[in-house]
Amino acid sequence: MNRTFSILGQQVVVETDQPEVGERLDDIAVRADDALSSDRTLALRVVQADGFLCILHEGRILAQETDLDAAIRMLHLLINQLVLEPQSEALKLHAAAGTWAGRFFMVTGDRGAGKTTLLLKLMLDGAEMHCDETVLLRDGLLQTFPRKFYIKTGTLACLPRVAAVCAAKHAYPGFYGKQLYFADPTDFGLPWRSRAGRPWAVFHLTPAFDQAPLIKPCAKVEMAKQLMMQTLQLTGDLGRHVAQVCRLVASCKCYSLRVGGLDATAALLKKTLA
Amino acid sequence: MTATKADARNLAPTQRLSRPATLQINRLEDGCVIYQPEQDRVHFLNQTAAIVLELCDGHHDGLAIAAQVAEHLGPHATARKVSCDILQRFLAEGLIMVAAEPPGVTVGGRKRPVKKV
Structure with a gap:
C-alpha cells in the first residue's frame, strides 16, 4: 500500500x-x-x-x-x-499566507496569536489560503510551504463550518497538550495552491481577543524585528537572513494588527487588503 | 582608517567617530537593521539612531552629529542629549569607535591643534 x-x-x-x-x-x-x-x-x-x-x-x-x-x-x-x-538557503519564517482580492499577504505572530483561525475565516469568506505555519524567504520573495493546517479545538468553537469538517476527521494529539486536526482547503471544496512572489503586505498579529481589533501601519524596522523573532532556523549566515528580511519588509506594506473578535478582525483585514 | 576604542563615559564631543567596516547595514525607510559579524548580533535602529550611525563615518564629531540630530528632531528637542546617549550606547556595543585623526583636520567647525613633536 x-x-x-x-x-x-x-x-x-x-x-x-x-x-x-x-x-x-x-x-x-x-x-x-x-x-x-x-x-x-x-x-x-x-x-x-x-x-x-x-x-x-x-x-x-x-x-x-x-x-x-x-x-x-x-x-x-x-x-x-x-x-x-x-x-537550506531559504530563510524559514513562522507565518501564514493568503490572497484576498488578488493581493498576496503574509501574517505573522507568536503561537496562539490567531493566524490559523483568522485565515480560515478569510478562506470561508472567499480568500485563498496558502499556508498557516511556514513560508520560505529567498531573494526577498516568499514561497508558501504547503503543510497541512493544524486546526486546534479553540478554532472549532469560532468557525462552525470548520468544526463540521473536522467532525469527520481523526483528532491527533497536539504538540502542546490540545488535540488538533489536519486539514487543508480541499476539505472545504476549495483549491489549495502554493504561491511564490512578493507580498503586498505583512501583518504582525497581537492577540487581544476581548478588545476591538485595531490595525495600524508598523515601522519597517519593527516588522523586521518581529520577523527575525519568527525565524524557524537560527543556523547559517545570520547576516544574510537579516538582509533577506529587510529586503522583504522594504518592498511591502507593514501593519500591526491587534486581533479582537474574529468577525470584526476579519472585516478589518479584508478592508485593508481591498 | 585606524581607530581606537574609547570609554563611552569619556567621549569628548570633538572626537571624530567611525564605524567598523565589517558592519552590515540594511537601510529601511524608518531606520536600519545592523548585523555585527564579530559579535554575531543584530541591532534594530530607529531613524534617529540610524542617522547617528550614518554620521559616524570618520568625518563627523559628536558636535556635528548632535547638530544633524537637532535638524532631524526639531529645535525643541534635546538633540544633544539624545545624540550623546546614542553615541555612548553605540560605543558600548562596539558599533562605533573613535577615529584616528589626520593632523590639522577641521571638525565641528573648529580647527584642531596639531601636536608638534
Whole structure:
C-alpha cells in the first residue's frame, strides 16, 4: 500500500504494509498545487517491528512509535523536515499566507496569536489560503510551504463550518497538550495552491481577543524585528537572513494588527487588503 | 582608517567617530537593521539612531552629529542629549569607535591643534 503526493515539486512516496497506517495516510497527504518541479523523490516506509511502528528512510530508522496516532504525526513531521532539507538557503519564517482580492499577504505572530483561525475565516469568506505555519524567504520573495493546517479545538468553537469538517476527521494529539486536526482547503471544496512572489503586505498579529481589533501601519524596522523573532532556523549566515528580511519588509506594506473578535478582525483585514 | 576604542563615559564631543567596516547595514525607510559579524548580533535602529550611525563615518564629531540630530528632531528637542546617549550606547556595543585623526583636520567647525613633536 502506498501514497504519493508532491510538496514544492518533490515527489513524496510513503509505503507501508500496515493497513491501519495506510488508512491514515490521507490525513497527512498534501494536495496543494505548485508550479515547482524537482527530480527529487522522498521515499519513506512504515513497517512494524518488535511492537513498534518504524519510519524508515533510505534503509535507516528515523523514528519508532508504539502508538498509531503518534506514528502518523511523526511521519507528517519527518516529511516536512525532509522536504525542507534542500531549501537550506531559504530563510524559514513562522507565518501564514493568503490572497484576498488578488493581493498576496503574509501574517505573522507568536503561537496562539490567531493566524490559523483568522485565515480560515478569510478562506470561508472567499480568500485563498496558502499556508498557516511556514513560508520560505529567498531573494526577498516568499514561497508558501504547503503543510497541512493544524486546526486546534479553540478554532472549532469560532468557525462552525470548520468544526463540521473536522467532525469527520481523526483528532491527533497536539504538540502542546490540545488535540488538533489536519486539514487543508480541499476539505472545504476549495483549491489549495502554493504561491511564490512578493507580498503586498505583512501583518504582525497581537492577540487581544476581548478588545476591538485595531490595525495600524508598523515601522519597517519593527516588522523586521518581529520577523527575525519568527525565524524557524537560527543556523547559517545570520547576516544574510537579516538582509533577506529587510529586503522583504522594504518592498511591502507593514501593519500591526491587534486581533479582537474574529468577525470584526476579519472585516478589518479584508478592508485593508481591498 | 585606524581607530581606537574609547570609554563611552569619556567621549569628548570633538572626537571624530567611525564605524567598523565589517558592519552590515540594511537601510529601511524608518531606520536600519545592523548585523555585527564579530559579535554575531543584530541591532534594530530607529531613524534617529540610524542617522547617528550614518554620521559616524570618520568625518563627523559628536558636535556635528548632535547638530544633524537637532535638524532631524526639531529645535525643541534635546538633540544633544539624545545624540550623546546614542553615541555612548553605540560605543558600548562596539558599533562605533573613535577615529584616528589626520593632523590639522577641521571638525565641528573648529580647527584642531596639531601636536608638534
